[in-house]
Amino acid sequence: MKKILPIVSLLTVTTCFAQKEKALSDSAKFNKYLSGNTSSFIFNGQKPIGRGWEILEKQFADNQFVAWGEYHNSTLLSRLSAYALEAASKHGFKNWCVEVSPFVASELMRIAAGKNPYDSLLAVSKDHPTYGTFPFFKTGEDALMLAAAEKYKYTIWGIDQEFQMAFPYGINRVYNAQSPKIKQAYQAVRDSLLAKWWMPKVKLLDSLRNGIPQENYKRVLDDIKLSRTIYYEDNSLMRAALMKKNFYAYYDSAKSKNEKVFFKMGANHLAKGLNLMTHLYDIGNSVYELSQHNQTNFTNIYFILRYTTEDGKIIDDFESAESDYPKEFLKLYDKEKWVLVDLRPLRVRYNNDKTLTEDTYQIIDKYDFIVVSPEVKK
Known part of the structure; x- marks a missing residue:
């Protein structure tokens, strides 16, 4: 019996030690790992400087697909993205995938090749300058991205639906490309389509489509028709399927299966696994699995924003009862720096003890990096 006691004592000590290890809360683990894996960079509109930017730039060297998951309509992030396009080009990136339709992507490439892209964007949006005609492309900073894309010889891949604000532009573009005879025959159809441009009648879209010879303009009308359905049904599944279809159309026509692609889209579309909002397998997951098939790499970066301005008042997402982003990351905000x-x-073993928010667990699983922006967005 005496010989057994030391063994029992050893087991007791080991068990107690293991229990202490298990008792470490998820938040304690999180903060421990966070402290050693956080860096930053400074960006004043010129070249980004700092360890955080060096890490972001290294992703272009290490991956076939790099995805920047943005918060939309940020002039500061657009300016930073222009530098990202330059950095990516040094590592063989020549394809830039954005959240517009294939037709709008071709228009953006045409505008980028012009003398003054910003003036062209202003001209395109002259009828509704507040929200623009092309989603996410309306400011001088957006024009800087287009100038960078042209300078570094990118092909712009537009994989999304046609957005409603671009419906009239597309309809007019199709109509104006026709012969005088066709224009005369279909002027009433065009006018009727524009009268209810936000939800044009399918019969009228089909009528114009069947009356024109150009396949590329038929596709424009097809995209408007499909997008109309997506809007009417609020159909996220149809939209996700369209993104994948359009992406693979570009990818399959590329010279090499190892073509590098830089994505700049809404962050939720670029998650590994399920989209956090729609709970569907979106384009980010498809590209992640494609990289596994190719035995290359995919990385996704989630950009988040703490402060916005509404009616002249600064809104702090950290103080919101239903914040857009996890407070565990918002607390890292630095008004002078981008925090990476x-x-x-x-991605250590967590106990799901609820000392972290559910969104935090999800983001750790679905994204490789998170960047806390210093911007106070208007």
């Missing part, structure tokens, strides 16, 4: 967290080492 490498999430990959944080």
Whole structure:
């Protein structure tokens, strides 16, 4: 019996030690890993400087697909993205995938090749300058991205639906490309389509489509028709399927299966696994699996924003009862710096003890990096 006691004592000590290890809360683990995997960079509109930017730039060297998941309509992020396009080009990136339709992507490439892209964007949006005609492309900073794309010889891939604000532009573009005879025959159809441009009648779209010879303009009308359905039904599944279809049309026509692609789209579309909002497998997951098939790499970066301005008042997302982003990351905000967290080492075994928010667990699983922007967005 005496010989057994030391063994029992050892087991007791080991068990107690293991229990102490298990008792470490998820938040304690998170903060421990966070402290060693956070860096930053400064960006004053010129070249980004700092360890955080060096890490972001290295992703272009290490991956076939790099995805920047943005918060939309940020002039500061557009300016930073222009530098990202330059950095990516040094590592063989020549394809830029954005959240517009294939037709709008071709229009953006035409505008980028012109003498003054910003003036062209202003001209395109002259009828509704507040929200623009092409989604996410309306400011001088957006024009800087287009200038960078032209300078570094990118092909712009537009994989999304046609957005409603571009419906009239597309309809007019199709109509104006026709012969005088066709224009005369279909002027009433065009006018009727524009009268209810936000939800044009399918019969009228089909009528114009059947009366024109050009396949590329038929596709424009097809996209408007499909997008109309997506809007009417609020059909996220149809939209996700369209993104994948359009992406693979570009990818399959590329010279090499190892073509590098830089994505700049809404962050939720670029998650690994299920989209956090729609709970569907979106384009980000498809490209992630494609990289596994190719035995290359995919990385996604989630950009988040703490402060916005509404009616002249600054809104702090950290103080919101239903914040858009996890408070665990918002607390890292620095008004002088962009704060970068490498999430990959944080994928340790958690107990789901609810000391972290559910969104935090999800983001750690679905994204490789998170960037907290210093911007106070208007």
